[in-house]
Amino acid sequence: MSGTSMIARRRSRTLATVSTLFLITWLIVAAFPFLWTVWGSFKVESDFFSRESWLNALFGVYTEMQTGAPFTGDGYYGAWITRDFWRAVVNTAIVTLCVTVISLTIGTLGGYALARSGHRYAFWILIAALVFRAMPHITLVSGYLLPFFELNIWGHLATSIVVLVAINQPFTLWMLHSFFLSIPKDLDESAMVDGCTRFQAFRWVVIPVMWPGVITTGLFSFLLAYNDFAVTAMLLSQDNQTMVPKISSFLGSIQEQGNVMFAVAAVVSATAPLFLLVMFFQRQIVSGLTAGAVKG
Amino acid sequence: MAEIRLKNVTKRWGDFVGVQKFDLDIADKEFLVLLGPSGCGKTTTMRMIAGLEDITDGEIWLGDRMVNKLEPKDRDISMVFQSYGLYPNMTVYENIRFPLKVRKVPKDQHDERVMKAAEMVELKDFLDRRPAALSGGQRQRVALARAIVREPTAFLMDEPLSNLDAKLRVSTRAQIKNLHHTLKTTTIYVTHDQIEAMTLADRVVVMNKGVVQQVGTPTDIYDKPANTFVAGFIGSPAMNLVDGELRDGVFEAGKVRVTGLPTTHNGKVTLGFRAEDATIVPEGGELSAPVYSMELLGDASMISFRVGGELVSIKAAKDYRAEIDEQVHAAIPAEICHLFDSKTGARLGA
Amino acid sequence: MPHKTFLAFILPAVIAMLLFIALPIVSVIVQSLYVEHEQVLEEVENCGPFGCTTEVRVDAEATAALKSADPLGRFNGLGTFFNRSHLAVSEIGVILADNDGLGDIAARIYNLPFYKALLFTLSYTFIVTPLGMILGFLIALSVNSVSQVLKGPVIFFSLLPMIITPLIGSLILFWMINSQGILGSALQALFNDPTLSLKASTPLTWLTLFVYGVWTAAPFSFVVFYAGLQTVPGDTLESAMIDGASRWERVRYVIIPHLGPLATFVALVQLMDNFRVFEPIVGFSAEANATSLSWLVFNDLQGESTQLFGSAAATSLLTIAGVIVLLSPVLVRTWREFSNKA
Numbered sequence: 011m012s013g014t015s016m017i018a019r020r021r022s023r024t025l026a027t028v029s030t031l032f033l034i035t036w037l038i039v040a041a042f043p044f045l046w047t048v049w050g051s052f053k054v055e056s057d058f059f060s061r062e063s064w065l066n067a068l069f070g071v072y073t074e075m076q077t078g079a080p081f082t083g084d085g086y087y088g089a090w091i092t093r094d095f096w097r098a099v100v101n102t103a104i105v106t107l108c109v110t111v112i113s114l115t116i117g118t119l120g121g122y123a124l125a126r127s128g129h130r131y132a133f134w135i136l137i138a139a140l141v142f143r144a145m146p147h148i149t150l151v152s153g154y155l156l157p158f159f160e161l162n163i164w165g166h167l168a169t170s171i172v173v174l175v176a177i178n179q180p181f182t183l184w185m186l187h188s189f190f191l192s193i194p195k196d197l198d199e200s201a202m203v204d205g206c207t208r209f210q211a212f213r214w215v216v217i218p219v220m221w222p223g224v225i226t227t228g229l230f231s232f233l234l235a236y237n238d239f240a241v242t243a244m245l246l247s248q249d250n251q252t253m254v255p256k257i258s259s260f261l262g263s264i265q266e267q268g269n270v271m272f273a274v275a276a277v278v279s280a281t282a283p284l285f286l287l288v289m290f291f292q293r294q295i296v297s298g299l300t301a302g303a304v305k306g
Numbered sequence: 307m308a309e310i311r312l313k314n315v316t317k318r319w320g321d322f323v324g325v326q327k328f329d330l331d332i333a334d335k336e337f338l339v340l341l342g343p344s345g346c347g348k349t350t351t352m353r354m355i356a357g358l359e360d361i362t363d364g365e366i367w368l369g370d371r372m373v374n375k376l377e378p379k380d381r382d383i384s385m386v387f388q389s390y391g392l393y394p395n396m397t398v399y400e401n402i403r404f405p406l407k408v409r410k411v412p413k414d415q416h417d418e419r420v421m422k423a424a425e426m427v428e429l430k431d432f433l434d435r436r437p438a439a440l441s442g443g444q445r446q447r448v449a450l451a452r453a454i455v456r457e458p459t460a461f462l463m464d465e466p467l468s469n470l471d472a473k474l475r476v477s478t479r480a481q482i483k484n485l486h487h488t489l490k491t492t493t494i495y496v497t498h499d500q501i502e503a504m505t506l507a508d509r510v511v512v513m514n515k516g517v518v519q520q521v522g523t524p525t526d527i528y529d530k531p532a533n534t535f536v537a538g539f540i541g542s543p544a545m546n547l548v549d550g551e552l553r554d555g556v557f558e559a560g561k562v563r564v565t566g567l568p569t570t571h572n573g574k575v576t577l578g579f580r581a582e583d584a585t586i587v588p589e590g591g592e593l594s595a596p597v598y599s600m601e602l603l604g605d606a607s608m609i610s611f612r613v614g615g616e617l618v619s620i621k622a623a624k625d626y627r628a629e630i631d632e633q634v635h636a637a638i639p640a641e642i643c644h645l646f647d648s649k650t651g652a653r654l655g656a
Numbered sequence: 657m658p659h660k661t662f663l664a665f666i667l668p669a670v671i672a673m674l675l676f677i678a679l680p681i682v683s684v685i686v687q688s689l690y691v692e693h694e695q696v697l698e699e700v701e702n703c704g705p706f707g708c709t710t711e712v713r714v715d716a717e718a719t720a721a722l723k724s725a726d727p728l729g730r731f732n733g734l735g736t737f738f739n740r741s742h743l744a745v746s747e748i749g750v751i752l753a754d755n756d757g758l759g760d761i762a763a764r765i766y767n768l769p770f771y772k773a774l775l776f777t778l779s780y781t782f783i784v785t786p787l788g789m790i791l792g793f794l795i796a797l798s799v800n801s802v803s804q805v806l807k808g809p810v811i812f813f814s815l816l817p818m819i820i821t822p823l824i825g826s827l828i829l830f831w832m833i834n835s836q837g838i839l840g841s842a843l844q845a846l847f848n849d850p851t852l853s854l855k856a857s858t859p860l861t862w863l864t865l866f867v868y869g870v871w872t873a874a875p876f877s878f879v880v881f882y883a884g885l886q887t888v889p890g891d892t893l894e895s896a897m898i899d900g901a902s903r904w905e906r907v908r909y910v911i912i913p914h915l916g917p918l919a920t921f922v923a924l925v926q927l928m929d930n931f932r933v934f935e936p937i938v939g940f941s942a943e944a945n946a947t948s949l950s951w952l953v954f955n956d957l958q959g960e961s962t963q964l965f966g967s968a969a970a971t972s973l974l975t976i977a978g979v980i981v982l983l984s985p986v987l988v989r990t991w992r993e994f995s996n997k998a
Contacts, residue, residue, distance in 0.1 A: 123665035
């Protein structure tokens with residue numbers, strides 16, 4: 011073995027070590043905040059926000075003192091039962107489910123048309139969608155409020171659902187459009203020659219092949235509705251609040267009362283579904299991110 | 307079953323002309339091949355007949371129906387796509403049955419007809435597989451079976467063999483020919499492969515840049531190409547074309563001199579002859595030039611020369627040998643020559 | 657596809673976008689030209705045992721009546737755009753006319769709410785975007801070069817900061833950097849300064865927000881670049897190796913050019929997303945030291961009884977103008993490509 015290849019090998023081993031260390035650091039940076047908060051949510055406030063030592067949060071000194079056990083579900087009880095967080099959870103479930111289903115329904119139709127039409131206006135619709143996609147949501151909300159008050163539709167879940175579906179459309183159209191482009195045109199054309207109308211070809215032949223794309227896009231629609239703060243915070247009345255605005259309203263009222271742990275518990279509760287989502291749909295999320303990138 | 311008539315069919319996208327005034331009557335039971343290089347408008351023509359592409363101008367008649375405005379599904383044609391267009395979520399059986407299902411053919415006929423079609427293309431053993439589990443040739447046969455299962459007015463085939471390997475292409479070609487003989491359905495077949503065109507067609511339409519160059523039987527277009535494009539496209543190798551001067555029946559172009567051409571035309575012309583029509587002679591002859599290269603084909607030797615800017619090939623006997631740069635003579639008698647106008651490329655004289 | 661079929665398929669999506677994206681933009685434009693009614697004042701005479709006094713007070717009933725009769729408010733033309741809370745034209749004129757040098761100009765302009773928010777928004781956009789992309793690219797390169805064992809967990813845990821609800825993600829970090837949280841107290845111990853608080857100073861607040869931004873932005877770049885790395889042509893890489901390119905030269909001359917188009921895409925998406933930075937300011941309760949354009953709109957709309965629709969609308973329009981400026985290179989390029997094709 012010659013000297014240069016020894017050097018090259020040693021250098022690549024250093025490189026591997028550096029990369030591994032770098033990745034482990036990143037892993038900690040990415041994951042630790044979540045693990046820490048989940049752990050801390052089962053403590054009392056004087057442990058999680060300890061004035062004495064951060065170790066208290068680890069061992070739960072005050073938690074043991076106040077509740078008799080190293081872990082407590084007080085935060086969760088307080089948030090879910092005392093402060094009616096469960097209602098926000100139900101609202102979130104309704105909103106995200108409706109938004110995802112409606113977005114996908116009208117988005118697949120539109121995305122299919124955009125992918126299969128060679129006309130110029132299809133291109134312009136896509137460009138318009140790109141501009142719409144860039145609009146900060148809060149600026150749109152400032153356009154909604156006054157008309158919605160006047161029409162008396164402010165505060166309802168249905169209003170927020172429709173608004174979120176619309177805000178979601180540009181992104182949904184782009185993503186589904188690029189998924190549809192990857193399905194050969196021959197497929198729907200042979201279906202039409204075989205005797206289908208355009209819609210039948212879409213429904214019977216294209217959609218069965220499109221499921222992976224639809225699921226991926228659905229995940230992103232879900233995330234948009236689930237993560238939204240601007241729209242739901244401004245357009246929902248107190249009773250109809252979803253999780254995220256509810257948590258933000260906790261901050262205003264609870265911090266003074268010394269019940270930050272309610273907010274911590276609520277935050278962990280709201281993170282759990284996202285955690286599960288990544289666990290089960292990791293591949294789809296990755297493919298969705300890259301589908302937009304590679305073709306867009 | 308019916309004839310198909312195209313009346314001045316034109317396709318334009320903005321300023322770009324895809325197909326220019328295509329005018330043709332296709333007889334009942336005819337096997338018509340649209341032949342041309344890629345981008346010549348042959349596939350567009352077929353897609354207009356299928357209804358997958360709008361017609362800018364002109365009329366298409368299937369039998370006694372003007373179908374310009376009809377949806378593909380209402381035209382009663384079937385089509386085999388280049389990449390087959392099989393439904394990946396259905397089994398072979400379901401794929402073949404699909405046209406019957408969507409056309410609401412009575413259910414009790416399905417099984418019998420699917421089986422018959424599958425048998426014709428020898429697919430009976432694969433009926434419960436999905437397309438992903440089939441080889442290219444098998445997929446191609448599923449596409450064929452799906453086209454024949456419902457006995458349409460006409461078959462359209464868009465380069466159906468181009469995704470197969472060379473060996474499979476030959477056997478499938480034979481199978482298509484045989485199917486046409488059995489079913490006797492009007493067929494329009496698009497290809498860029500002139501051998502497919504020659505072997506399959508009753509008539510060939512040669513197209514280039516959206517314009518029909520020549521319509522005729524394979525023998526017609528081989529023996530009497532209408533212009534230099536057809537001459538250069540048909541045959542393997544393509545016809546040799548040499549630019550030169552014609553005066554009083556004598557063609558001259560540097561190393562080539564042909565006398566006794568039966569024409570009264572004078573001036574610049576292009577002379578064409580086929581490699582297999584010319585012969586190598588020990589001396590004399592119409593061509594005398596150093597050998598540029600020699601290829602052994604097995605059944606023959608191909609000798610090529612540089613004449614003007616072009617390469618001219620001549621087929622010699624299989625045991626003929628010559629060195630590169632060796633001076634060789636070839637006979638190109640007037641009877642084997644074709645003359646074309648240098649400017650327009652159109653065939654001159656008879 | 658025929659026009660009619662196309663229309664039938666696309667109509668629901670287009671109607672949704674027209675009604676709830678295009679129309680609100682029109683509504684914002686109209687609202688920005690109006691300003692809230694002034695409160696109706698009335699003079700009341702209070703007569704008591706010691707004589708009568710007149711006092712001026714708000715006639716709530718009349719104000720409400722005015723508001724419900726004409727909810728848009730008074731027409732104000734472009735007045736809102738130029739007032740102190742927005743472009744502050746006259747204030748800037750004063751500052752430019754009378755100042756103690758550039759530093760003074762900068763400091764005084766920074767005190768105007770709109771410019772303060774604009775400065776933070778732009779800094780956040782143009783610092784977080786490149787840093788996030790570089791970090792993401794480095795992670796992608798590292799994952800590509802280490803063993804398969806680490807790959808799964810890295811992708812799994814990297815996705816979390818990205819898909820986490822922005823408000824929740826910023827709260828999680830906020831609690832940790834709180835002076836009683838683990839990171840906050842660790843920093844206090846590290847710098848041996850028990851009063852150190854990231855919340856208290858403007859530069860530290862900005863820094864915290866940037867760190868949060870990179871934390872959530874890097875994973876997206878990572879995933880996209882990692883996918884891009886899988887498509888780097890092996891032949892080109894191998895011929896570069898045979899030609900004698902070092903590892904770094906292979907990255908520089910083969911991998912980076914290959915990822916160029918992807919990087920443009922990532923940059924575009926990230927610029928759009930970072931420009932609307934909003935939730936972290938709420939989550940970190942950072943409004944004293946850092947505000948963004950989106951936050952200004954939110955703040956105007958949040959008032960319980962006195963929502964400043966006109967002011968919010970004006971800021972919104974200025975924000976939209978900013979978005980269009982950001983997008984303009986893409987739009988111009990698309991337009992050129994399109995007109996070349998046609």
